[in-house]
Amino acid sequence: MRILIVEDESRSREFLIKGLRESGFAVDGAEDGDEGLSLAEEVDHDLIVLDVMLPGKTGWQVLEKLRALGRETPVLFLTARDAIEDRVRGLELGADDYLVKPFAWVEFLARVRALLRRGPVKQMESSGIADLELDLRRMKAKRGKNVIDLTAKEFQLLSLLVRRTGEVLSRTTIAELVWDMNFSTESNAVDVAMGRLRRKVDEPFERKLIHTQRGLGYVLEDRDED
Structure with missing residues (x-):
């Protein structure tokens, strides 16, 4: 070997x-x-x-x-x-x-x-929630038949949310896992990035998947109301 x-x-x-x-x-x-x-x-x-x-x-x-x-x-x-x-x-x-x-x-x-x-553990090729689907190998995302144009960092952020569906992720956790940086309470970098992601993933669609948990962070889940 x-x-x-x-x-x-x-x-x-x-x-x-x-x-x-x-x-x-x-x-x-x-x-x-x-x-x-x-x-x-x-x-x-x-x-x-x-x-x-x-x-x-x-x-x-x-x-x-x-x-x-x-x-x-x-x-x-x-x-x-x-x-x-x-x-x-x-x-x-x-x-x-x-x-x-x-x-x-x-x-x-x-x-x-x-x-x-x-031996090798086969990595998931796709993942998703509701009508959102991620192709993890090709780094592609779509909702229904609509392809979502994401940057590499936006895809990494979205894939983190999908892997942790239903779990509230703090801004600190998101910053460390996606950007490899320590989060400053004075920085709005995570909120800005999440805002861009939501405009692409949620804004054009009636059903919203990315939700803000006030005072805690963000969560991806399929629910009726924000």
């Missing part, structure tokens, strides 16, 4: 490569996000071990690109970022596991073997 290690810290990368090779795996290494993405696209790996904070493309961006391309290779995030928001974001983007540094080698190896036994 072949594993790709994407890690910019040379000692850590060589340690992982050496340990996995001694455990019987074929291993490729990359020192930044761009090289890692290129190798992941060119070579058929059974598992990708991915740091988050990388030169070039971040681990978030590498994973997002791979999933957008329909690549279902299992991904294990291995990173010093231990905040709950980081773990949630990794899993939301399609990661299969998340291990925080520093770690015990035996636990790392156990997680690697568990992911390899499981």
Whole structure:
């Protein structure tokens, strides 16, 4: 089985490569996000071990690109970022596991073997609610027969709402998961983006799906009244 290690810290990368090779795996290494993405696209790996904070493309961006391309290779995030928001974001983007540094080698190896036994988990190709349908592979959205023209960020925002249908998402959560930024109470960036999205997804249609939960955030659900 072949594993790709994407890690910019040379000692850590060589340690992982050496340990996995001694455990019987074929291993490729990359020192930044761009090289890692290129190798992941060119070579058929059974598992990708991915740091988050990388030169070039971040681990978030590498994973997002791979999933957008329909690549279902299992991904294990291995990173010093231990905040709950980081773990949630990794899993939301399609990661299969998340291990925080520093770690015990035996636990790392156990997680690697568990992911390899499981194999690729097929990502959903489509999702939706009521007459709203998302094509997750092609990043397309439509309501009924009407195609909705969304930017990449608007699609990411809408897909987050769809995946969490019925759950009220705070502005802080939305900012962290979609823009990878800390939300300032003085900023209206999330409200502005949500306003643009609602004008495209809801305004032209009688039935509204995106609702404001006053004082809490936003929720996507099919209901009779806002």
